[in-house]
Amino acid sequence: MTFLDILLQQSINGLMLGIMYSLVAVGFTLYFGVLDVINFAHGDFFMLGGFMALMLYAIAEAVGFAGNALVVVIYLFIGSMILTGVVGVVTERVCVKPVSKAPMLISLLVTLGLGIAIREAVRVLYPRGSDPKGFPTLMPQGSFNVGNIVIRYENLIIFGLGIAVIMAVNFLINRTKMGAAIRAVAQDGEAAMMMGVDLDRTIDITFLIGSAVAAVAGIMNGFYYGQTMFNIGAMMGVIGFSAAVIGGLGNIYGAIVGGILFGLLETFAAAALPYGAENKRVFAFLIVILFLVFRPTGILGEKIFERV
Amino acid sequence: MDDQQRTLAGPWGIIILLGVELIIYVLFLALLLVPGGEILAAEALLLVAAVFYFRRNPALGARIQQLFAAHARIAWIGAVVLVLLIPFFIASSPYWLFTIIIAGLFLTACLGLNLQLGSSGMVNLASAAFYAVGAYAAGLLALGWGWPAWITLPAGAVMAGLFSALLFVPVLKTKGHYLALVTIAFQFMVTILLDNMEWTGGPQGLKNIPLFSVAGYSFNTAINLGFIKLPAYANFFYLMVLVVAVVGVASQRIYSSWVGVTLSTIRDDEIAAQTFGVQVNRWKLVIFSLGNCFIGLAGAFYSHLVGFISPPNFAFDKSLVMVSIVILGGMDNVFGVIVGSLLLIILPEKLRVVQDYRFLIYGLVLIIMLIFRPRGLVPFKARDFLDLAGPVRRKRAASASSTVSEGGA
Amino acid sequence: MDNSRVFWTEDLSIAFGGLLAVDRVNLDISRGEILGLIGPNGSGKTTIFNLVTGIYTPSTGDFFFEGESLLGKPAYQIARKGIARTFQISRLCLDLSVLDNVFIGMHYRQKYWLVDAVFRRRLLAREVSQARDRAFSLLGVFNEELVDLAGKPVGTLPQIDRRRVEICRAMAMEPKLLLLDEPSAGMTPEEMTELMQDIKKVQEESEGISIIIVEHDMTVIRSISDRVVALNYGRKIAEGTFEEVSDNAEVREAYLGKRGHRL
Numbered sequence: 017m018t019f020l021d022i023l024l025q026q027s028i029n030g031l032m033l034g035i036m037y038s039l040v041a042v043g044f045t046l047y048f049g050v051l052d053v054i055n056f057a058h059g060d061f062f063m064l065g066g067f068m069a070l071m072l073y074a075i076a077e078a079v080g081f082a083g084n085a086l087v088v089v090i091y092l093f094i095g096s097m098i099l100t101g102v103v104g105v106v107t108e109r110v111c112v113k114p115v116s117k118a119p120m121l122i123s124l125l126v127t128l129g130l131g132i133a134i135r136e137a138v139r140v141l142y143p144r145g146s147d148p149k150g151f152p153t154l155m156p157q158g159s160f161n162v163g164n165i166v167i168r169y170e171n172l173i174i175f176g177l178g179i180a181v182i183m184a185v186n187f188l189i190n191r192t193k194m195g196a197a198i199r200a201v202a203q204d205g206e207a208a209m210m211m212g213v214d215l216d217r218t219i220d221i222t223f224l225i226g227s228a229v230a231a232v233a234g235i236m237n238g239f240y241y242g243q244t245m246f247n248i249g250a251m252m253g254v255i256g257f258s259a260a261v262i263g264g265l266g267n268i269y270g271a272i273v274g275g276i277l278f279g280l281l282e283t284f285a286a287a288a289l290p291y292g293a294e295n296k297r298v299f300a301f302l303i304v305i306l307f308l309v310f311r312p313t314g315i316l317g318e319k320i321f322e323r324v
Numbered sequence: 325m326d327d328q329q330r331t332l333a334g335p336w337g338i339i340i341l342l343g344v345e346l347i348i349y350v351l352f353l354a355l356l357l358v359p360g361g362e363i364l365a366a367e368a369l370l371l372v373a374a375v376f377y378f379r380r381n382p383a384l385g386a387r388i389q390q391l392f393a394a395h396a397r398i399a400w401i402g403a404v405v406l407v408l409l410i411p412f413f414i415a416s417s418p419y420w421l422f423t424i425i426i427a428g429l430f431l432t433a434c435l436g437l438n439l440q441l442g443s444s445g446m447v448n449l450a451s452a453a454f455y456a457v458g459a460y461a462a463g464l465l466a467l468g469w470g471w472p473a474w475i476t477l478p479a480g481a482v483m484a485g486l487f488s489a490l491l492f493v494p495v496l497k498t499k500g501h502y503l504a505l506v507t508i509a510f511q512f513m514v515t516i517l518l519d520n521m522e523w524t525g526g527p528q529g530l531k532n533i534p535l536f537s538v539a540g541y542s543f544n545t546a547i548n549l550g551f552i553k554l555p556a557y558a559n560f561f562y563l564m565v566l567v568v569a570v571v572g573v574a575s576q577r578i579y580s581s582w583v584g585v586t587l588s589t590i591r592d593d594e595i596a597a598q599t600f601g602v603q604v605n606r607w608k609l610v611i612f613s614l615g616n617c618f619i620g621l622a623g624a625f626y627s628h629l630v631g632f633i634s635p636p637n638f639a640f641d642k643s644l645v646m647v648s649i650v651i652l653g654g655m656d657n658v659f660g661v662i663v664g665s666l667l668l669i670i671l672p673e674k675l676r677v678v679q680d681y682r683f684l685i686y687g688l689v690l691i692i693m694l695i696f697r698p699r700g701l702v703p704f705k706a707r708d709f710l711d712l713a714g715p716v717r718r719k720r721a722a723s724a725s726s727t728v729s730e731g732g733a
Numbered sequence: 734m735d736n737s738r739v740f741w742t743e744d745l746s747i748a749f750g751g752l753l754a755v756d757r758v759n760l761d762i763s764r765g766e767i768l769g770l771i772g773p774n775g776s777g778k779t780t781i782f783n784l785v786t787g788i789y790t791p792s793t794g795d796f797f798f799e800g801e802s803l804l805g806k807p808a809y810q811i812a813r814k815g816i817a818r819t820f821q822i823s824r825l826c827l828d829l830s831v832l833d834n835v836f837i838g839m840h841y842r843q844k845y846w847l848v849d850a851v852f853r854r855r856l857l858a859r860e861v862s863q864a865r866d867r868a869f870s871l872l873g874v875f876n877e878e879l880v881d882l883a884g885k886p887v888g889t890l891p892q893i894d895r896r897r898v899e900i901c902r903a904m905a906m907e908p909k910l911l912l913l914d915e916p917s918a919g920m921t922p923e924e925m926t927e928l929m930q931d932i933k934k935v936q937e938e939s940e941g942i943s944i945i946i947v948e949h950d951m952t953v954i955r956s957i958s959d960r961v962v963a964l965n966y967g968r969k970i971a972e973g974t975f976e977e978v979s980d981n982a983e984v985r986e987a988y989l990g991k992r993g994h995r996l
């Protein structure tokens with residue numbers, strides 16, 4: 017393989033991961049927009065999405081409805097998005113919104129606590145929840161070559177799906193009335209309310225979308241690695257938040273760019289640096305810290321003057 | 325009113341005060357020694373009842389507080405004696421003694437974290453990482469160069485303080501959520517590196533770290549007093565009490581000084597602080613490092629207590645526990661941190677009866693507590709400096725009676 | 734350069750994005766003078782205070798205190814030269830006691846710090862006790878009752894007392910130049926007069942202190958200031974005695990045009 021080939025191959029892998037991260041990052045950015053909170057439990061909704069899909073699959077198998085792979089995959093995605101979205105809205109109502117006006121430390125710790133609760137609930141309630149859970153192979157296996165680069169069908173599908181979801185979210189936020197409401201609230205909640213936007217409903221919908229999108233990422237992750245586990249949410253939360261910040265917190269495109277950048281950073285670090293494979297995240301987090309220090313508004317954020 | 329004041333000052337006041345301390349003490353010991361979950365439920369009910377009772381009779385609570393303020397010295401002596409007697413009462417259960425020592429280490433670390441988070445408003449979610457620095461420094465120095473524990477203990481603290489420098493720039497340049505993210509990222513970086521580096525033992529960590537021994541006396545020997553035999557952990561317990569006392573007194577003195585005032589102001593309003601000549605950055609760095617020293621000290625102690633450390637001991641969830649202790653206990657408040665560490669370290673152990681569900685309960689309790697009592701169990705009290713500068717003497721004779729304050733110790 | 738000028742600015746300017754919030758402003762104030770700074774909302778009064786206390790950095794221009802340029806100096810150093818201020822929107826620490834808030838004004842004069850706090854309590858105790866006496870006598874000037882409330886959180890005080898505490902905090906610094914940003918906002922006329930008398934009293938006690946005061950209430954400005962400067966859209970449009978400035982056509986237009994303010 018030539019250097020260029022390696023570069024391309026790694027880029028493709030990085031993009032794959034990056035899309036997944038973007039989907040999680042979008043949630044962080046949306047929540048920050050409408051509620052001014054960082055929901056540190058968001059990574060656990062990513063995990064929850066995977067488990068919801070597993071549960072739905074088990075049910076489908078039990079009733080003998082696991083025939084057509086395409087139908088099952090659609091059923092898993094839609095079902096898990098709905099279920100995870102509902103959990104997202106309920107938790108938002110019960111514990112995220114009530115602390116959104118509290119000092120930042122309180123909301124931080126409450127959402128961290130929520131993350132623990134979700135993680136542990138999955139571990140305790142799911143049969144043998146502490147073990148890694150295998151994901152069914154429902155996607156076409158095998159791969160094809162473009163030059164020297166290997167592309168797996170499964171990855172291609174996942175990638176396409178991720179892009180589709182991102183485009184859908186973008187459409188929702190930027191082209192629909194609901195999206196307009198969300199953007200208005202993100203700009204200025206009080207003003208939006210005066211203009212007749214139903215604040216509570218908008219926040220609910222935002223959490224519904226955010227959690228559902230995280231669920232998609234969770235299922236993609238399951239198919240990609242062939243398994244999932246109850247404790248993968250914490251790390252994914254940090255990655256998602258990092259991605260949102262690199263891109264520019266509060267900016268949807270920022271979240272997407274940030275996610276992809278994080279994915280690329282990780283894969284290139286793994287391929288190019290000595291001891292890179294084990295320490296790829298050390299490198300990625302280092303870059304994140306540098307970003308926070310030297311460009312806290314992220315790639316797409318604007319500089320703001322602090323008012324005194 | 326005057327009558328009451330007199331009884332409070334007299335011997336009855338002292339007896340009541342010691343009685344209150346004793347009741348708390350007995351309840352605490354009972355919680356540890358009575359097996360099963362019923363005692364926990366019973367005491368929880370008792371606590372709820374007490375809270376309601378004091379809510380309805382605030383005067384009684386205020387009087388008890390006055391009592392403690394009036395006889396601060398006696399209250400302290402009583403408390404210290406009771407604490408020193410703990411090993412005698414739970415000699416039969418080394419497990420609980422060990423748990424209390426662990427609680428003491430968390431207390432030490434959280435006093436450091438409280439300086440950063442509670443007093444100065446610097447979010448540090450990497451406390452477990454600095455705990456690791458202290459622990460690994462002590463372990464490596466003891467294993468590699470055979471340094472004795474009485475040197476590695478301060479060495480661990482200093483090392484954690486030095487490692488703070490890695491985060492100096494981010495600490496000054498970021499705050500709030502961003503600083504939270506920086507420190508979480510740092511925490512993950514440290515855990516990953518510990519796992520992957522060879523010279524820290526990788527995933528296996530460090531084994532056979534020598535336990536404490538001073539001048540040939542190994543802390544791993546049981547104390548035989550003739551009438552009673554204390555488990556070996558009693559040695560560690562007393563050392564822990566010493567460490568906690570030093571760190572606790574230092575923290576309280578910092579709180580009640582110009583430094584405390586300065587840090588509180590930085591926490592509440594950096595711009596206002598600067599406008600009055602405060603070198604905000606300098607203080608942030610000093611306190612960030614000092615806090616991490618305390619955390620590292622606790623880590624070093626941990627190394628020599630258990631003799632075996634590995635990366636999972638220092639993962640993100642430990643940071644979370646420490647932050648919860650500070651926030652749930654009550655920020656910028658030494659007493660709050662004490663209450664927080666006792667509750668958050670000992671209760672989960674007691675919850676072992678519900679095994680699998682305990683972390684779930686932990687998460688839920690955290691959420692509920694924070695939503696309903698965001699200022700913690702022991703809320704921050706505005707400083708009046710009566711303890712340091714004494715009662716207020718009014719110079720202006722015109723302004724009549726001198727009932728301004730009840731006086732300090 | 735005449736010696737009586739304690740403080741002056743030279744073409745001080747700052748732009749936020751495209752907005753020139755302060756545009757080549759020249760101010761000066763001499764020892765013991767009270768300078769009124771007026772102008773419609775958004776004319777840049779607060780921004781000037783933020784510039785000269787080092788919170789914002791000027792885009793161009795310079796400012797001098799006792800003959801020395803303070804341009805580019807960090808806020809804490811400027812404060813230590815002897816410039817104190819209050820804020821238009823109160824920046825007291827509401828959870829802290831009245832005493833703590835006043836103490837921060839004495840911050841850089843204190844001698845006993847971290848190591849002393851832990852190991853030399855006696856010395857610290859003496860210093861605290863002296864500082865407390867000073868704080869009480871300052872508070873006493875404004876309101877005797879504040880002395881009794883000194884251990885209570887500032888957040889529990891009524892608005893007017895908070896304003897007073899904020900001025901005490903600035904006075905505790907023993908500044909040579911005091912910047913007051915709408916100290917009487919939200920007060921009744923009686924309270925305002927009382928506050929102005931208190932400020933006068935404080936000024937007489939600490940001789941030589943110069944004060945720049947921003948106020949919207951013209952009776953206050955008339956009664957207290959020796960000289961008045963009027964701003965509009967970040968530019969200085971008039972300067973002189975109160976009568977001169979209030980007769981100025983541009984000033985009248987700025988106020989009337991903006992929101993019909995009565996002069």
Ligand SMILES: Nc1ncnc2c1ncn2[C@@H]1O[C@H](COP(=O)(O)OP(=O)(O)OP(=O)(O)O)[C@@H](O)[C@H]1O
Nearest residue numbers: 321322323324749754773774775776777778779780
């Ligand atoms: N940090 C900032 N970022 C952007 N614009 C600012 C900032 N601070 C002030 N401005 C703008 O500068 C202009 C001057 O504001 P400033 O607060 O100085 O006015 P002011 O004269 O104090 O008015 P007021 O009487 O309302 O207090 C305003 O247009 C304001 O919007």
Ligand SMILES: [Mg+2]
Nearest residue numbers: 778779780821
């Ligand atoms: Mg203003």
